[in-house]
Amino acid sequence: xAGVVQSPRYKIIEKKQPVAFWCNPISGHNTLYWxxxxxxxxxxxxxxxxxxxxxxxxxxxxxxFSAERLKGVDSTLKIQPAxxxxxxxxxxxxxxxxxxxxxxxxxxTRLLVL
Amino acid sequence: DAKTTQPPSMDCAEGRAANLPCNHxxxxxxxxxxxxxxxxxxxxxxxxxxxxxxxxxxxxxLIITEDRKSSTLILPHATLRDTAVYYCIASLRGYxxxxxxxxxxxxxxx
Numbered sequence: 001x002a003g004v005v006q007s008p009r010y011k012i013i014e015k016k017q018p019v020a021f022w023c024n025p026i027s028g029h030n031t032l033y034w035x036x037x038x039x040x041x042x043x044x045x046x047x048x049x050x051x052x053x054x055x056x057x058x059x060x061x062x063x064x065f066s067a068e069r070l071k072g073v074d075s076t077l078k079i080q081p082a083x084x085x086x087x088x089x090x091x092x093x094x095x096x097x098x099x100x101x102x103x104x105x106x107x108x109t110r111l112l113v114l
Numbered sequence: 115d116a117k118t119t120q121p122p123s124m125d126c127a128e129g130r131a132a133n134l135p136c137n138h139x140x141x142x143x144x145x146x147x148x149x150x151x152x153x154x155x156x157x158x159x160x161x162x163x164x165x166x167x168x169x170x171x172x173x174x175x176l177i178i179t180e181d182r183k184s185s186t187l188i189l190p191h192a193t194l195r196d197t198a199v200y201y202c203i204a205s206l207r208g209y210x211x212x213x214x215x216x217x218x219x220x221x222x223x224x
Binding site for chain 1: 160
């Protein structure tokens with residue numbers, strides 16, 4: 001069974017540029033999460049989707065961050081414009097949802113903003 | 115989610131048991147204890163979870179104290195590939211999100 005797929009794995013951009021990350025969850029997983037992980041810290045939730053609905057986006061900085069999950073499968077996280085402090089690893093995870101809540105994580109996208 | 119406290123780092127010799135402690139003194143009655151680990155440059159990986167009873171699977175054992183204020187993750191025969199950051203999380207089951215702390219960096223040495 002394929003795991004959670006993320007692309008790109010690495011991205012280097014200059015500040016004020018836009019950037020987008022893509023996530024393909026495990027087939028059949030209704031719940032999708034985006035996390036941000038700073039160096040030396042644990043992952044922090046940005047947004048959680050149940051199918052195509054964003055049910056928890058309270059930690060998403062909405063002035064520059066946006067996300068979508070069209071058709072309730074793949075998801076895209078965008079930053080526009082990027083700032084130096086956005087340099088981090090962006091992790092995507094998925095789960096079946098409900099009582100089967102074990103989260104399966106992708107390898108992450110490492111972003112460096114110069 | 116209840117706050118959890120873990121030592122920042124631990125060492126273990128290869129082949130020996132690794133016992134990783136976690137304190138969760140404010141855990142509520144319906145919060146589970148979850149353990150994930152994160153190997154360098156990878157995403158976190160689920161290990162095990164439990165509510166009251168001790169649990170065991172192919173990866174590890176979870177021992178939860180009777181008062182549920184602390185728990186221990188046991189890797190019975192640590193290998194070099196077990197070197198990772200281990201996260202202990204107390205969370206409601208179901209649609210709840212996971213709140214990760216800084217975890218314990220376990221270094222397994224030859």
